[in-house]
Amino acid sequence: MAKGRVLVVDDEKLIRWSLEHNLSREGYEVVCTDCGEKAVSTVDSEIVDLVILDVRLPDITGVEVLEKIRGFKRDIPVVMITADDAVKTAVACMKAGACDYMIKPFDFDELKVIIEKSLEDASLKSEFRRMRNDLEAESQFENIIGESERMREVFRIITRVACSDATTVLLYGESGTGKDLVARAIHYGSARKEKPLIEINCAALPETLLESELMGYEKGAFTDAKAARKGYFELADGGTIYLDEIGEMNVSMQAKLLRIIENKRFKRLGGTEDIEVDVRIIAATNSDLTAAVSEGNFRKDLYYRLKVIPVELPPLKEHRDDIPALIDFFITRFNREFKRIIRGISPEAQKLLVDYHWPGNVRELKNVIERAIILECDELILAEHLPSEIRGDQISREISQEIEFNFPSGGMSLDKLEASLLKRALSMSENNQTKAARLLGLGRDALRYRMKKTGLL
Ligand SMILES: Nc1ncnc2c1ncn2[C@@H]1O[C@H](COP(=O)(O)OP(=O)(O)OP(=O)(O)O)[C@@H](O)[C@H]1O
Numbered sequence: 001m002a003k004g005r006v007l008v009v010d011d012e013k014l015i016r017w018s019l020e021h022n023l024s025r026e027g028y029e030v031v032c033t034d035c036g037e038k039a040v041s042t043v044d045s046e047i048v049d050l051v052i053l054d055v056r057l058p059d060i061t062g063v064e065v066l067e068k069i070r071g072f073k074r075d076i077p078v079v080m081i082t083a084d085d086a087v088k089t090a091v092a093c094m095k096a097g098a099c100d101y102m103i104k105p106f107d108f109d110e111l112k113v114i115i116e117k118s119l120e121d122a123s124l125k126s127e128f129r130r131m132r133n134d135l136e137a138e139s140q141f142e143n144i145i146g147e148s149e150r151m152r153e154v155f156r157i158i159t160r161v162a163c164s165d166a167t168t169v170l171l172y173g174e175s176g177t178g179k180d181l182v183a184r185a186i187h188y189g190s191a192r193k194e195k196p197l198i199e200i201n202c203a204a205l206p207e208t209l210l211e212s213e214l215m216g217y218e219k220g221a222f223t224d225a226k227a228a229r230k231g232y233f234e235l236a237d238g239g240t241i242y243l244d245e246i247g248e249m250n251v252s253m254q255a256k257l258l259r260i261i262e263n264k265r266f267k268r269l270g271g272t273e274d275i276e277v278d279v280r281i282i283a284a285t286n287s288d289l290t291a292a293v294s295e296g297n298f299r300k301d302l303y304y305r306l307k308v309i310p311v312e313l314p315p316l317k318e319h320r321d322d323i324p325a326l327i328d329f330f331i332t333r334f335n336r337e338f339k340r341i342i343r344g345i346s347p348e349a350q351k352l353l354v355d356y357h358w359p360g361n362v363r364e365l366k367n368v369i370e371r372a373i374i375l376e377c378d379e380l381i382l383a384e385h386l387p388s389e390i391r392g393d394q395i396s397r398e399i400s401q402e403i404e405f406n407f408p409s410g411g412m413s414l415d416k417l418e419a420s421l422l423k424r425a426l427s428m429s430e431n432n433q434t435k436a437a438r439l440l441g442l443g444r445d446a447l448r449y450r451m452k453k454t455g456l457l
């Protein structure tokens, strides 16, 4: 297979011939043309991976050709070749969007390296764009499912935030409730969408690294700083920084963050110059920040600054009426992804899902549907295709309705009660832990944890 299709545009027959000859030998497919208009129409109508373009052509200039190409194919790499070595020609080429230029007579080996590098850059760029487009498509507001009052409230705030200039947003909610999804939706739904969205998990980076990654550094700021580097705040200028697990940020970095938010400027580590940035901060947490504030682990001033626009993502069990729509949404998505044709879900299975307590929230629901579609069902998701803890929930609810529990007037020990319930469940299921766990509406791991805690294991 050819390494790529290269269009050579030059009015000199000899150059066309020599480039065609050399490039074909290197494994490229080569097409040639001798004038500008033909070059433009070839790029427009055929697959071309790279253009080698002479600056002086008989009809229109190479720079004009390049400008026309940029009008419809923004990213195709174009290498200019020119007979004159005037700086102004080079500048005009680069300004018009050439990826490089060479002066005739040129060395073919040098051109070869430039072509390889340009094609590699272009493929990286298009891969990056594809990923970004996927992410953007996935994070459209219409892909956030929820018609319940709780979710409507979320939509009301985030649509308003996305259109506004408000720079900080605090998302909070349990794990799996959609904080990442909402953060991306805010970015891609805002005027900042063409600028970067940089996502940082504050828990994943050690303190010192987090600071240098965010603020960048000057050469020599610390031992390893061999050259100056821009930080995320600079790179995200005009866009959004998503600080996930903000509760894990250390207190001194919190102070710096607050200063950056308030002053919209900062200095690189080891730097003296103020750098001005316009960045929206979306912070997220699944832990209770008020507790961290009262324990002194989170700065009150930063908390209040972030909390100006708070968005609470409710736990799934608090908006169960959205579950049927979420199920449909995930069935459609996984049918497409895994090329399946599951029609839907039985009313019984749907009821189990609506009634379950969803400790892992929407992420857990998504995983349950994915598993059922990949591993379990043929055309309809049935109760038997659901994991035992979900079916178990139903069983334990039935049992709990039967229990007539009289609370002893003298009080009781919850630990002892737990131990006795565990024993009862184990004996009812002949010591089969999986069955006992199901009776108690637990997973097997959770049961074993409780057995250890109460000394039964
Ligand atoms: N309302 C929703 N509609 C559709 N998909 C959703 C919704 N909420 C969450 N999801 C999906 O559930 C999964 C988990 O969501 P996300 O990663 O945004 O959660 P999170 O709150 O950031 O969790 P964590 O705190 O664990 O990082 C993702 O695949 C997301 O697309």
Ligand SMILES: [Mg+2]
Residues within 6 Å of the ligand: 179, 180, 244
């Ligand atoms: Mg998250």
